[in-house]
Amino acid sequence: MKLAVQVRLLPTQAHASALAATLRACNEAADVVSRVAFEQDTKSRNELQKQCYHEIKDRFGLSAQPAVRVVKKVVDAYATLQANIRAGNLGGAKSTRRIKACSKPIAFRAHAAQPFDDRCLSWQLDARTVSIWTTAGRLRDIPFAGSSEQLRTLREHRRGESDLVVRDGMWFLIATCEIPEKPLFEPIDWIGVDRGISNLATTSDLENFQGRRLQRYRRWYARKRAELQAKRTKSATRRVKRRARREQRHATHINHRIAKDIVAVAERTGRGIALEELRGIRDRVRLHRRQRATLSSWPFHQLERHITYKSRRAGVPVLLVDAHHTSQMCPRCKHTSRSNRPTRDSFSCRQCGLAGPADVVAAVNIRDRARRAWVLVNVPLPTAA
Incomplete structure (x- = not known):
């Protein structure tokens, strides 16, 4: 690679x-x-x-x-x-x-x-x-x-x-x-990774990489950007561009750190990494006007790229699974409903009563879908009689 x-x-x-x-x-x-x-x-x-x-x-x-x-x-x-x-x-x-x-x-x-x-x-x-x-x-x-x-x-x-x-x-x-790639090993299990905005990444191992600090950083930059854009001078435009590049480098650095930690855990424990297939998420999701800029500028795909290329270097398999209803489906009884998620951060199954952080529940569902998908991929082909 x-x-x-x-x-x-x-x-x-x-x-x-x-x-x-x-x-x-x-x-x-x-x-x-x-x-x-x-x-x-x-x-x-x-x-x-x-x-x-x-x-x-x-x-x-x-x-x-x-x-x-x-x-x-x-x-x-x-x-x-x-x-x-x-x-x-x-x-x-x-x-x-x-x-x-x-x-x-x-x-x-x-x-x-x-x-x-x-x-x-x-x-x-x-x-x-x-x-x-x-x-x-x-x-x-x-x-x-x-x-x-x-x-x-x-x-x-x-x-x-x-x-x-x-x-x-x-x-x-x-x-x-x-860089030579290591051959992929056979995973003994999977680590589910749920990506979000408040929590940049949450794993099925209950590890949480919070994004609140990055959110505050980006809100501060948005205020400074608005102040500079209001001046409408060439020097202000140059400063806006420099600040945008600095903000991008900061977000990239954070994604590198998150990807490095997740891949290291997967390599040490002999497990693969399961991610949601988020392609086209901006077309599928309807958001309030105030949330559109946050979602459209959030580096979801960059974190996926970092995890993917670091996994290739380490020989860790990566699997993309269906992202639909991962935070609304109960991992125990499989009941799926919007009412299972009364708030953004909490999950409470209306059928069996299972409760917990919504991002952790989503990560567990991603891990379970990866397990089922990997079993189907590795089913031996029927031999001719």
Whole structure:
């Protein structure tokens, strides 16, 4: 499986200026290649390279390999656009988003990320430095900061390209690593995980990862965002974007921690992880106006992705089960009714009297559905007489 490892570069002022000039040149060259690809309706890497290679080398001062990487970046951008169209992410054939995306060449920001292969970028992991090609010549011994775990991953598993990225005045290198996956073990049981808003994740082991602190954090950011948006200035807009990225990083960090803890417990106890299939939940659920922003911005799918890829690394099986009525069905007598859940946090079965926290009941139901589904999957096929 592929994993991205991000380390922070620590360039001098002169090095940072050379890196910025390199990104501008590469992205201006990418705009030229993109216009050719759009006007001639060709997305072939070989054809674009034949037509644009010498022009972008001479015009923007690129060396051979960076010029090839620029063409490849444009081809990948159009491939991603076509994949989004096929997947329906831009709407139907007459949707405004799709028409807008297809009616003009793909444009590249002046400081968009640029990929570098091993001919343009070399790592000195023991010295924690890199050597990188720029339009001002090759820069050597640029230090970078990374944890010991990141260094070990880079040393053992780095493969392919590394992306140079600038964000809020800071420079980063994002390296692609090929991590071997462990074979999935046969689970002796399952851990049911219920995802929510007040409680980000609740397991059938009664472990509860509360989201109230994150809710307070996001409400505080919403107030600050409203204050900045009311000013309607360019500096306020830039600050809003920076705060949005910071909020996103904070939520991502929390999801990483939750996923890491759940996968560690499953691996240690030899159990699999069962999750609800929440795809399309925003279309199925009707909410009050005040709740819509909270649900639409909540990172349900991100937590699922984190649990899934961490489980693949650990060899832990993950199973998605039907999400309907998990918090309204009694796990003991199977009676299902809205009245079983008188409040958001509590469950009380009207038929057998079983009571408890609603999120725990939902997690237990998810675990039980995973047990039944796994039995059906592993039923041996009937042999011919």
